[in-house]
Amino acid sequence: MTTRSVALWCVLALVASGSGTAQTAGWTAATTLRIKQVGGADVSPDGARVVFQVGTPIVEGERSEVVQQVFLARADGSGAATQLTTGDRSSFAPAWSPDGSAVGFLSARSGRVNLWRMQPDGSGAEQLTDVAGRITLFKWSPDGTQIAFMMVDPETDAEQLARRERRDWRVIGERVQMSRLHVIALAGGGGPRKPRALTPATFNVGFTMIQSIISYTFDWSPDSKTIAFTHSPSPVVNDWSRNDLSLVDVATGSVRPLVATGAAEYAVSYSPDGRWVAYLSSDDPPTWGFTYRVRLVPAGGGPSRALADTYDSKPALIGWLDNDRILVHEPRGTGNRLYVLPAAGGPAIDFSGPGLTPGYPVISRSRRHLAVVLQGTDRPAEVYQSGTGRYEPVQVSRVQSADLPPVPRTEVVAWRSTDGTPVEGLLTYPIGFRPGTAAPLLVGLHGGPTGTITQNYTGQSEIYNVAVFAAQGFAVLRVNFRGSSGYGRAFRYANYRDWGGGDVQDVLTGVDDLVRRGIADPDRLGVMGWSYGGYLTASIITQSNRFKAASVGAGWTDLVSFAATTDMRDFVGDYLGDYGSAPALWHDRSPIFKVGNISAATLIEAGEADIRVPISQGYELYAALTKLGRPVRMVVYPRQGHVVGEPKLQLHVVEDNLEWFTRWLRKTP
Numbered sequence: 044m045t046t047r048s049v050a051l052w053c054v055l056a057l058v059a060s061g062s063g064t065a066q067t068a069g070w071t072a073a074t075t076l077r078i079k080q081v082g083g084a085d086v087s088p089d090g091a092r093v094v095f096q097v098g099t100p101i102v103e104g105e106r107s108e109v110v111q112q113v114f115l116a117r118a119d120g121s122g123a124a125t126q127l128t129t130g131d132r133s134s135f136a137p138a139w140s141p142d143g144s145a146v147g148f149l150s151a152r153s154g155r156v157n158l159w160r161m162q163p164d165g166s167g168a169e170q171l172t173d174v175a176g177r178i179t180l181f182k183w184s185p186d187g188t189q190i191a192f193m194m195v196d197p198e199t200d201a202e203q204l205a206r207r208e209r210r211d212w213r214v215i216g217e218r219v220q221m222s223r224l225h226v227i228a229l230a231g232g233g234g235p236r237k238p239r240a241l242t243p244a245t246f247n248v249g250f251t252m253i254q255s256i257i258s259y260t261f262d263w264s265p266d267s268k269t270i271a272f273t274h275s276p277s278p279v280v281n282d283w284s285r286n287d288l289s290l291v292d293v294a295t296g297s298v299r300p301l302v303a304t305g306a307a308e309y310a311v312s313y314s315p316d317g318r319w320v321a322y323l324s325s326d327d328p329p330t331w332g333f334t335y336r337v338r339l340v341p342a343g344g345g346p347s348r349a350l351a352d353t354y355d356s357k358p359a360l361i362g363w364l365d366n367d368r369i370l371v372h373e374p375r376g377t378g379n380r381l382y383v384l385p386a387a388g389g390p391a392i393d394f395s396g397p398g399l400t401p402g403y404p405v406i407s408r409s410r411r412h413l414a415v416v417l418q419g420t421d422r423p424a425e426v427y428q429s430g431t432g433r434y435e436p437v438q439v440s441r442v443q444s445a446d447l448p449p450v451p452r453t454e455v456v457a458w459r460s461t462d463g464t465p466v467e468g469l470l471t472y473p474i475g476f477r478p479g480t481a482a483p484l485l486v487g488l489h490g491g492p493t494g495t496i497t498q499n500y501t502g503q504s505e506i507y508n509v510a511v512f513a514a515q516g517f518a519v520l521r522v523n524f525r526g527s528s529g530y531g532r533a534f535r536y537a538n539y540r541d542w543g544g545g546d547v548q549d550v551l552t553g554v555d556d557l558v559r560r561g562i563a564d565p566d567r568l569g570v571m572g573w574s575y576g577g578y579l580t581a582s583i584i585t586q587s588n589r590f591k592a593a594s595v596g597a598g599w600t601d602l603v604s605f606a607a608t609t610d611m612r613d614f615v616g617d618y619l620g621d622y623g624s625a626p627a628l629w630h631d632r633s634p635i636f637k638v639g640n641i642s643a644a645t646l647i648e649a650g651e652a653d654i655r656v657p658i659s660q661g662y663e664l665y666a667a668l669t670k671l672g673r674p675v676r677m678v679v680y681p682r683q684g685h686v687v688g689e690p691k692l693q694l695h696v697v698e699d700n701l702e703w704f705t706r707w708l709r710k711t712p
Contacts, residue, residue, distance in 0.1 A: 101562075114136045180260060192227075224248050321362075376530065377498050452471070483569070542578070544577070595661070
């Protein structure tokens with residue numbers, strides 16, 4: 044154990060409740076690394092077997108990565124799962140061939156991520172591609188003779204030479220590496236096949252703004268002759284609003300438009316009979332509050348029609364269950380739901396209902412089965428499968444450790460903000476909480492701002508780990524403030540022209556409610572958040588001195604410099620109005636201009652390679668607080684973008700926040 048780790052656990056022995064006795068409830072930052080990351084599931088065409096991926100954090104020696112492997116289990120949940128792939132390199136994204144005779148997957152076992160296939164028992168692994176570009180998604184053709192995949196253009200020979208000779212300057216906006224569609228034919232001899240590009244270099248295939256819908260970027264027509272796909276002019280995230288749909292003839296590579304309007308179109312799915320293409324369409328013009336609707340367009344082109352609106356007006360398209368029903372996935376309150384949209388235009392039908400939170404749903408090729416990852420606040424994620432006629436999930440994976448410590452109790456809480464707006468969140472009690480004994484409270488704020496706090500497992504590895512905080516005596520309130528998804532379009536847009544206004548009051552009134560109920564100690568309050576949550580944290584501590592400590596993670600503090608340096612250049616202006624028309628509002632809602640009001644001890648954390656919220660935002664806040672002589676600490680995570688992805692660095696984030704809040708919120712020196 045390092046000297047710093049010893050110091051950390053000595054601090055923790057002075058327990059956050061101030062009693063002076065150690066609380067060892069089992070959860071530490073290291074415990075979170077025992078949680079497996081499951082997903083990428085697919086049910087075989089006959090419905091008898093399920094393949095899925097399992098990620099395991101590796102933090103030994105010089106390694107700090109998550110290694111994924113492919114597993115197979117029986118769909119009825121009986122028997123133990125079989126591990127199909129092994130090794131030090133990841134294998135992931137398994138998908139059944141149309142006839143169920145093989146499993147395709149992506150693997151880095153050859154040194155770069157390439158496309159492979161194997162027998163369902165894991166034998167006979169064959170490398171199908173040998174490419175230098177980064178493959179991100181693949182799909183079998185319905186007739187099983189071809190595989191199409193998305194790949195980011197690799198460096199050219201000239202670019203590689205320039206990099207080796209240190210002549211690798213870049214001109215902004217020039218020589219952007221595009222993501223393109225390619226196809227390989229499976230017939231013929233063994234070994235890697237030579238891929239054929241299907242889309243031109245002027246199209247970036249994909250939708251970079253919302254990674255959760257990457258699986259629906261393109262889809263084969265049932266006759267295996269055509270691929271519908273979504274594309275933008277470039278991979279720059281700001282270009283999401285310019286997404287259109289096109290069709291490519293697989294034999295000739297001829298591309299023609301399918302849908303191109305003022306809205307952003309993305310996520311495509313062919314109907315089983317090949318007559319229709321379902322897709323998602325934004326509002327027109329697109330807004331960063333993300334309003335979507337499912338629409339249908341004839342597969343040959345023509346006028347489209349909208350299906351029924353959904354509860355949150357923000358569905359993710361999963362695909363067709365049959366020619367009459369379309370499955371979508373959408374947040375609702377502190378959970379997620381699966382809904383069915385009738386293709387004829389009737390209202391959305393709640394398919395999954397309340398219960399465990401569903402994620403990563405995938406419809407089987409036969410369309411009779413659905414693979415889904417389910418979890419709850421007290422249940423770690425596992426893979427389930429259900430029939431598509433009726434939602435009756437059966438657990439098929441059991442990869443999580445059986446001896447994980449018990450997690451703290453979490454419940455949904457609700458209150459009203461200062462203007463009467465109903466607000467909801469999740470309250471996690473300290474392990475061993477005794478009613479009538481107020482606990483130190485940490486307030487957690489999500490990003491987005493259109494993110495949502497959902498009922499996911501509280502022990503899973505994340506920036507602000509709830510179970511670890513609760514094990515050390517902290518209560519944790521995570522707030523779905525106005526602007527969050529899951530509560531309808533009006534609520535999600537309620538923070539337009541009002542960042543750092545009503546949403547701040549939503550948080551403060553939630554804290555007041557817990558203080559009044561005797562759950563939170565008003566003298567020991569902390570607040571923390573990442574991305575928009577970091578911005579909101581900074582806004583809160585400039586408007587209220589009730590918080591003794593704060594953690595600002597990858598948050599922007601100066602709206603003017605942020606808008607000029609982020610890769611989302613239209614983001615701030617969409618919410619607050621263009622700077623030229625609303626300069627006073629931009630300055631008023633920038634925490635950096637009110638930094639003199641901050642009394643909370645402030646921890647600042649940021650990724651050194653973050654282009655979403657450039658690290659300069661953290662430097663501005665750190666410099667200002669340092670000049671004022673306020674307690675502040677800034678931690679820079681090398682190589683990391685907007686998300687801290689390396690397990691060792693993730694571990695440090697958890698430990699660092701725990702140490703910070705324990706230091707400033709404990710009663711005993």
